[in-house]
Each structure stands twice: as structure tokens, then as C-alpha cells.
Amino acid sequence: MSEKSFRQAINEALSMEMRRDPNVFLIGEDIAGGTGGDGEEDAWGGVMGVTKGLLGEFGAHRVIDTPISETAYIGAAIGAAATGMRPVAELMFCDFAGVCFDQIMNQAAKLRYMLGGQAKVPLVIRTQCGGGFNAAAQHSQTLHGLFTHIPGLKVVMPSNPYEAKGLLIEAIRDDDPVMYMEHKFMYDDKGEAPDESYTIPLGEACYSRDGEDITVCSLGRMVNLCNQAADELQAENINCTVIDLRCTSPLDEESICESIAETGHLVVVDEGYPRCGFAADIAALAAVQAQSALRAPVKLVTPPHTTIPFAPALEELYIPSVERIKQGIREALGV
Amino acid sequence: MTDHTIELSPEVALAAYRTMRTIREFEDRIHLNNAKGEIPGFIHLSAGQEASAVGICMHLSEQDHIASTHRGHGHSLAKGCDVVAMMDEIYAKRSGLCAGKGGSMHLADLSKGMIGANGIVGGGVPLAAGAALKSKVLSSDRVAVAFFGDGALNEGATMETMNLAKVLNLPIIFAMEDNGYGEATPSSWAIGGDAPARARGFGLATYSLDGHDFFQMYQTAGAVIADVRAGQGPAFLHINLSRYYGHFEGDAASYRPQGEVDRIRDEKDCLMIFRHKSVAAKLVTAEQLDQIDEEVIRQLDGAVEHARQAPLPTAEDLLTDVYVSY
Numbered sequence: 001m002s003e004k005s006f007r008q009a010i011n012e013a014l015s016m017e018m019r020r021d022p023n024v025f026l027i028g029e030d031i032a033g034g035t036g037g038d039g040e041e042d043a044w045g046g047v048m049g050v051t052k053g054l055l056g057e058f059g060a061h062r063v064i065d066t067p068i069s070e071t072a073y074i075g076a077a078i079g080a081a082a083t084g085m086r087p088v089a090e091l092m093f094c095d096f097a098g099v100c101f102d103q104i105m106n107q108a109a110k111l112r113y114m115l116g117g118q119a120k121v122p123l124v125i126r127t128q129c130g131g132g133f134n135a136a137a138q139h140s141q142t143l144h145g146l147f148t149h150i151p152g153l154k155v156v157m158p159s160n161p162y163e164a165k166g167l168l169i170e171a172i173r174d175d176d177p178v179m180y181m182e183h184k185f186m187y188d189d190k191g192e193a194p195d196e197s198y199t200i201p202l203g204e205a206c207y208s209r210d211g212e213d214i215t216v217c218s219l220g221r222m223v224n225l226c227n228q229a230a231d232e233l234q235a236e237n238i239n240c241t242v243i244d245l246r247c248t249s250p251l252d253e254e255s256i257c258e259s260i261a262e263t264g265h266l267v268v269v270d271e272g273y274p275r276c277g278f279a280a281d282i283a284a285l286a287a288v289q290a291q292s293a294l295r296a297p298v299k300l301v302t303p304p305h306t307t308i309p310f311a312p313a314l315e316e317l318y319i320p321s322v323e324r325i326k327q328g329i330r331e332a333l334g335v
Numbered sequence: 336m337t338d339h340t341i342e343l344s345p346e347v348a349l350a351a352y353r354t355m356r357t358i359r360e361f362e363d364r365i366h367l368n369n370a371k372g373e374i375p376g377f378i379h380l381s382a383g384q385e386a387s388a389v390g391i392c393m394h395l396s397e398q399d400h401i402a403s404t405h406r407g408h409g410h411s412l413a414k415g416c417d418v419v420a421m422m423d424e425i426y427a428k429r430s431g432l433c434a435g436k437g438g439s440m441h442l443a444d445l446s447k448g449m450i451g452a453n454g455i456v457g458g459g460v461p462l463a464a465g466a467a468l469k470s471k472v473l474s475s476d477r478v479a480v481a482f483f484g485d486g487a488l489n490e491g492a493t494m495e496t497m498n499l500a501k502v503l504n505l506p507i508i509f510a511m512e513d514n515g516y517g518e519a520t521p522s523s524w525a526i527g528g529d530a531p532a533r534a535r536g537f538g539l540a541t542y543s544l545d546g547h548d549f550f551q552m553y554q555t556a557g558a559v560i561a562d563v564r565a566g567q568g569p570a571f572l573h574i575n576l577s578r579y580y581g582h583f584e585g586d587a588a589s590y591r592p593q594g595e596v597d598r599i600r601d602e603k604d605c606l607m608i609f610r611h612k613s614v615a616a617k618l619v620t621a622e623q624l625d626q627i628d629e630e631v632i633r634q635l636d637g638a639v640e641h642a643r644q645a646p647l648p649t650a651e652d653l654l655t656d657v658y659v660s661y
């Protein structure tokens with residue numbers, strides 16, 4: 001056990017799996033940086049420095065920089081997975097899925113089923129998501145909802161370094177394509193995590209706080225905001241259960257429903273677009289499976305259904321804040 | 336090499352110098368003020384690449400369109416976007432070109448024929464083809480220019496668009512600005528084969544240009560744009576030039592060999608070359624250029640001050656320009 005940053009936790013998961021399994025390799029844009037040039041090698045290690053140092057240990061045949069051609073290299077990673085490898089491809093920002101979505105949606109997600117179970121696609125696509133950097137409309141989205149909508153894709157979003165490492169190792173070993181979403185605001189977040197290898201099952205939520213008054217569901221960075229809101233609300237005598245779902249697909253429906261049965265109230269907090277999104281999905285689950293336990297309407301705390309604005313003054317209003325989460329919880333409880 | 340300076344009037348030369356100087360000063364200010372923490376968001380500067388933007392855009396009217404990239408300040412200024420409104424936008428102010436909603440990566444002014452910078456590599460190239468398509472459908476003589484980088488040449492969107500433009504005979508110029516790098520990766524490595532040969536493979540008329548030399552840029556772009564305007568089909572410019580700052584503000588650029596940028600600044604700076612050539616040819620005087628330098632500095636002082644003082648967007652702005660009603 002030691003304190004690690006989110007970035008370090010991911011880097012460790014990658015290097016441990018690469019040591020363990022020669023079929024694991026990395027591919028992406030500037031995941032080393034400087035390839036073919038006269039300056040420093042491994043100059044970037046990814047735009048956020050997550051894969052830094054891996055080129056040195058594993059060499060350019062397993063840490064592969066590519067031209068700026070997402071359709072080609074994401075597609076090639078899918079093909080390599082379907083033919084027996086375990087690639088971890090980096091899609092720098094999840095917004096760029098727009099460029100290569102055919103390969104993700106129509107190829108990776110569907111091969112196993114469409115080919116009658118002959119193929120499996122043990123691929124991980126690591127990708128950054130999230131706002132907070134004033135990076136504007138095309139570099140700030142949180143598109144887990146979009147990926148979750150497609151049958152065949154698994155979707156993971158860790159909320160701290162411990163989860164980042166354990167979920168990534170599990171995702172690499174999983175035989176299905178996994179979208180692994182890293183919130184760009186969290187790379188320097190610190191937390192305790194084991195130094196050795198470990199896995200966290202996909203589709204198993206974690207109760208990150210226990211309280212009898214209300215169930216607050218979220219995942220990724222929003223979990224930390226929910227926990228802060230829950231801490232602060234104790235002063236108002238409100239005790240929250242905070243469920244960190246970790247994955248949207250598979251989804252731990254049981255934990256959500258069990259908790260609603262105990263608290264009778266539900267707030268869902270999410271950074272993704274609200275329409276047909278994660279928050280709406282959890283609300284629907286509650287309506288379908290836990291209706292009788294609900295003592296009040298479900299409350300959703302999400303951005304408005306707009307494009308993400310550039311100006312800090314607007315982005316601050318856009319992303320759910322601790323204040324808005326607290327207000328949502330109060331409203332759900334009618335206090 | 337032929338001497339391209341002769342063909343220019345002093346007025347055009349001075350206007351070109353003023354715009355190039357404005358771009359340089361604009362980028363230098365943003366570099367400094369970003370380091371002071373004044374500017375939010377992701378910033379990509381085009382200092383060093385001025386001659387390409389200006390040499391091309393001087394041949395375009397407001398009815399001609401350009402699409403740009405994440406490195407779009409220079410293209411925007413060259414296409415006539417307002418310096419103050421651009422600075423306001425980059426400073427995230429309500430009076431900005433895009434009301435503070437776009438920022439550096441999404442500068443645009445449709446009224447000036449500037450369709451937009453773009454956060455997606457290759458994303459603007461098909462949009463430029465769309466402006467060219469408008470011209471074709473309406474049988475007008477308007478043209479479009481797609482500015483894009485060496486890195487963007489490897490996107491499917493770019494290659495598909497080159498083919499589409501040829502097949503539909505669109506009035507578009509593909510202006511590939513090869514600054515040697517896509518992020519941290521050299522273009523010499525990332526582009527398989529030869530860039531102009533690739534464009535020729537699509538049947539485009541292809542030209543290789545030294546983007547450090549305004550006069551060469553201006554003259555060749557003028558001839559190419561005239562051909563495209565006359566309906567002779569799409570063309571491709573391979574423009575070699577150099578960026579001075581990191582890929583984005585904050586990039587230490589350690590992937591570049593030591594001293595590379597200093598050497599380029601000393602030997603190939605487009606403003607320096609312009610000055611040498613134009614003064615030597617007695618097209619303009621050094622004093623005239625010095626005076627423009629001073630005027631541009633004052634103009635940018637004003638723009639930065641305006642941007643600092645301008646009011647922020649307000650809560651209502653969050654929910655406008657989108658179809659959802661609340």
C-alpha cells in the first residue's frame with residue numbers, strides 16, 4: 001500500500017499487465033512522443049504524461065505511437081484484439097470518438113455477437129473525459145452515456161487511484177471491449193492503493209459512504225463531489241449513502257435497488273449530457289425496479305442539455321458542483 | 336529563385352506586413368499573458384507561421400471562406416476578424432467573437448468568411464469543402480480554403496475531402512501548413528510517402544511553397560486561387576513553415592532538437608525576411624515598417640486592456656444558442 005496519483009495508478013496497471021502478458025501492448029497518439037525525431041524520446045508519455053516511461057521498459061514495438069488517424073489505429077487495435085492480442089489503445093480525448101465511432105460502435109462492440117460468438121475483442125480504449133479545464137465544446141465532454149448505449153461495450157469510470165489501478169487491470173483481462181474513462185481533472189489526485197497487482201470486478205459498485213436518509217448515485221469524479229456534499233450535509237443532520245458505481249456497463253442494479261429500499265430517496269449525479277444519459281437511466285431503473293420503496297420523486301443533478309461552454313464563468317455553472325448536489329439532496333428530501 | 340518582391344505595390348506590401356506583425360504581436364501577448372495566468376483554456380499559437388495565412392488570405396474577399404484549425408489565431412486575423420473581439424473571446428468575455436462560448440480553439444466570424452478554428456484535427460477540412468460546394472451549387476466564383484496541419488493530412492476526413500473535391504470539381508484550396516510536427520511527432524515520420532504526391536494521387540494540382548517567404552506565398556497563392564476561381568478544380572499547397580512556441584502553451588517541446596527554434600528565428604523568420612527583401616528592393620522603407628511595428632504594439636496594448644476589462648458572460652448565456660428551452 002502506498003500513496004499514488006491517479007496518473008501513477010494507471011501507469012502501474014499498464015506496466016504490470018504488460019510484464020505479465022506479452023499480448024498486451026499500447027497504441028495511440030504521442031503516448032511516447034518524439035518518435036522518429038531528433039529530440040528527446042518519450043518526450044510526452046501521452047498528453048497527460050500517463051504512459052511516460054513505458055517506452056523505455058517495453059520498447060517501441062509495444063508502446064506504439066501513431067499518425068493522427070483515429071479510425072485506422074483504433075480499428076487496428078480492434079482487429080488485433082479480435083485476432084488474439086490484448087491492446088490498450090489511447091483515444092486522447094473521448095470527444096475524438098466522433099472520428100472513429102464506426103470502429104467502436106459497429107466493429108468492436110458487435111463482432112462477438114454478430115459472428116456468433118467466434119470472435120472476442122479483449123480491447124481497452126483509455127480515454128480522457130470531463131470538464132473543468134475550460135477546454136471548450138470539443139475537449140470537455142463526458143461521453144460514457146453514448147458508449148453505454150451500445151450493447152457489447154463495457155464502460156468503466158474510476159473515481160480514485162485505487163479504483164483506477166484495479167479496474168484497469170480487470171479491464172485489460174476482460175474479454176470484451178472496455179471504454180475506460182479517465183477524468184482529466186483527476187490525474188494529480190492522490191490516494192492509497194496497493195503496490196502489487198489486484199483487480200476490481202466490473203459491475204460491482206462500492207458504497208463509499210453509508211447513511212440512512214438518502215441514496216446518492218454517481219461515478220467518476222462526481223463521486224468525490226458527492227462525498228464532499230455528504231460530509232457537509234451532516235451538519236444539517238442529513239445522512240447520505242453515496243454509491244460509486246464504477247461502471248455503467250455492466251451496471252450494479254442490485255446495489256442501487258438495495259440502497260433505495262433502505263433510504264427511500266434517490267439522487268443521481270452525473271457530468272454527462274442529461275438526455276438519454278446515465279442519470280436518466282438510473283432514474284428509470286429506480287422507477288421500474290424500486291418504485292414501491294421510493295418515498296419521493298428521484299432528483300437528477302446534471303449539466304443542462306447544452307454544449308459545454310468555454311468561459312470559466314459559464315463552465316462553472318455547467319458542471320454539477322458540491323453546492324448543486326447539496327441542493328439536489330435537500331430537494332429530494334423535501335427539506 | 337525568382338525574385339517575387341517586384342510584383343507587389345508598396346500599399347499591398349505594407350498591408351501584408353501590418354497583418355503579419357499583428358499576428359506575431361497577438362501571439363506573443365497571449366504567450367506572455369497566459370504564463371501570467373490571465374487566459375483560460377487550451378492555447379495553440381501560430382507565431383512563425385504568419386506568411387502563409389497572410390499570403391493566402393490577401394487574395395480572398397469576405398465572400399470567400401476559410402476553415403482553420405486549433406492553431407487558428409493567425410488565419411482569423413488574416414481573414415479580417417476583429418483584433419479586439421478575438422482577444423475578448425480568448426479572454427472568455429461576453430463581447431468576444433463567439434460570446435465567450437468558444438475560446439481560442441473555436442474562433443469564428445461568419446460575416447468575414449471565417450468558418451471557424453477547430454478542436455478536431457481535420458474537422459474543418461470538410462466544412463471548407465461545404466463552402467466550396469455552395470459556390471458550385473450557386474455557380475458563383477467564390478472559393479474556399481481549408482487550412483490544416485501536417486498531422487491532419489493523415490485523417491480520413493482530410494483524404495476523403497480531397498477526393499470528394501476532385502470528383503465534384505469544387506473550388507477549394509487545400510493549404511497544408513507543414514510546421515514539421517503534429518504535437519510531439521515529426522511530420523517526416525508520420526506522413527508515409529510524400530505529401531504532395533499523395534495530393535497528386537487524388538488528381539489535385541499541387542504546389543510546394545516556402546512558408547517563411549511571404550513574397551513566394553503571396554505570388555503562388557494568388558495564381559493558384561485565380562485558377563481555382565476560374566473553375567480549374569481543387570488545388571493543394573504544401574507549405575513548409577515553422578512554429579515557434581510549443582504545441583500548446585505549457586509544452587516544453589523537448590522533442591525538438593536543441594536550438595532548432597533559435598536557428599529558425601535567426602535565419603528564416605518570415606517578418607525578418609520580409610523586411611530584408613522589401614527594403615532591399617526599395618519597395619518600402621525601414622522607417623515605414625518601424626512605424627507599423629509601433630502602431631501594432633499600441634493596438635495590441637489596447638486589445639489586451641479591453642479584454643481584461645470586458646464583462647463576463649452571464650448565467651442566461653449558458654442556455655442560449657441551443658434548441659432546448661428551459
Ligand SMILES: Cc1ncc(C[n+]2csc(CCOP(=O)(O)OP(=O)(O)O)c2C)c(N)n1
Binds near residue numbers: 487488
Ligand atoms: C481528431 C483529433 N485527434 C487528435 C487531436 C489532438 N491534437 C490536437 S492538435 C494535434 C496535432 C495536430 O498537428 P498538425 O495537424 O500538424 O497541426 P499543428 O498543431 O502542427 O498546427 C493533435 C494530435 C485532436 N484535437 N483531434
Ligand SMILES: [Mg+2]
Binds near residue numbers: 484514
Ligand atoms: Mg504540424
